[in-house]
Amino acid sequence: MARQGRTHAQPRRTSNQRRLAAAVAGLKGTVQFDAPLKDYTSFRIGGPADVLVEPADIDDVVCLVRQTRAQKLPLFVVGGTNLLIRDKGIRGVVVSLGRLRAIKEEPGAVLYAEGGVGMPTLIGYAIRHSLAGLEWAAGIPGTVAGCVVMNAGTRLGEMKDSVKAVRLVNMQGEIVDLPVSEIPFAYRRATLPPGIVVGVWLQLKAGVRAEIEKVVKDYLHYRRDTQPLTLPSAGCVFKNPPKDSAGRVIDSAGLKGAQVGDAQVSDKHANFIVNRGQASAKDVLALIRKVRAAVTRKTGVKLELELKVVGQA
Missing domain, CATH: 3.30.43.10 (Uridine Diphospho-n-acetylenolpyruvylglucosamine Reductase, domain 2)
Known part of the structure; x- marks a missing residue:
């Protein structure tokens, strides 16, 4: 008797697919x-x-x-x-890390937050517990882990001002706790061992809830007035040149409103590129090249990216 063949054979996995599944x-x-x-x-x-x-x-x-x-x-x-x-x-x-969202208060006005906690959530928790020290981060939408890795900051302060220690899963799969004294921070960068930031201890201080809320609200109003928060963006695209502002330099070169596809230099803040709907990474990168070239040609300033670009073109 002839063997009956399989009528619903699954396609054979490639070596890479097998490795991904494993x-x-x-x-x-x-x-x-x-x-x-x-x-x-x-x-x-x-x-x-x-x-x-x-x-x-x-x-x-x-x-x-x-x-x-x-x-x-x-x-x-x-x-x-x-x-x-x-x-x-x-x-x-x-x-x-979106599911790592635990926050807990520890003695001495310390908060421990898992890496996936959003900064707005963390600031809200600090306000409810009358803890001051995170007001500088009002309006930053990223996660705690992301803010550590990039040493996120505003004109009021930056992440290194608040960090006490960082919990990291290194590339060997070991949990390592690093005190802030072992983490070199620089402008928009923290030098950490290779791995994944899964938790952060933040040293805050006891404050008056109404006063903390006022600082946060005032700074949120300032950001809404000066930054394009209603359209998708990645925050500031370029690092500030020494003793100057990237936004001012780009504006002085006449580039506010410059556009490639749906990527546009914001009319509100020239160091923001916004996605007006269907922008691609190719559009954004073309606009970055356009801005850099024009700024160098008109002002002599060579802008350095603050934006991190990853993936395949």
């Missing part, structure tokens, strides 16, 4: 293959990840790091605001 096997969190990343960036721009993982907890992060390392796959964390993902996305494993 890297995420057994995780408690959510796993999506070929996942679009635009909803995980403040720019609302970005191609797909080979696989996107939202770990359920820190143990999940440890497991994911170890399995990804065993499969020799690249690992990338999304979560900051100053990020542009190119249109063909990111190869390997992409991690969002």
Whole structure:
């Protein structure tokens, strides 16, 4: 008798697909293959990840790091605001810490926040508990982890002013706690060992709730008046030149409103590029080149990117 063939044969997995599946096997969190990343960036721009993982907890992060390392796959964390993902996305494993959202108060006006806590959520918690020290971050939409990695800041202060210690899962899958004295901070950058920031201790101070709320509200009003907060953006695109403002230099070169596709230099603040609807990473990068060239030609200033660009073109 002839053998009956399989009528619903599954396509054979490639070697890379098998490695990706092994890297995420057994995780408690959510796993999506070929996942679009635009909803995980403040720019609302970005191609797909080979696989996107939202770990359920820190143990999940440890497991994911170890399995990804065993499969020799690249690992990338999304979560900051100053990020542009190119249109063909990111190869390997992409991690969002959105489910790591615990906050707890410790003695001595210290808050511990897991890496996926949004800064607006953390500021709200601090206000309710009459803790001062995070007012500088009013209006920053990124996560705690992202703000540490990029040493996020405003004219009122920056992340290094608040950090007491950082909890990291290193690339061997070990949990390491680093005091702030072991973390070199610079302008919009923290030099950390390779790994994933999963928690941060913040040294705050007891304050008066009404006074803290007033500072936050006043600064939010200032940001709304001076920055394009109603359109998707990645915050400031360029670092400020020495003793000057990138926004002022770009404005002086006549570039407010300059546009490539749906990417536009903001009319409100020239150091912001906004997504007017369907902007691609290609549009943004073309506009960045246009701004840089014009500023250098007209003012002699060479602008340095604050924006982090990742992924495949």
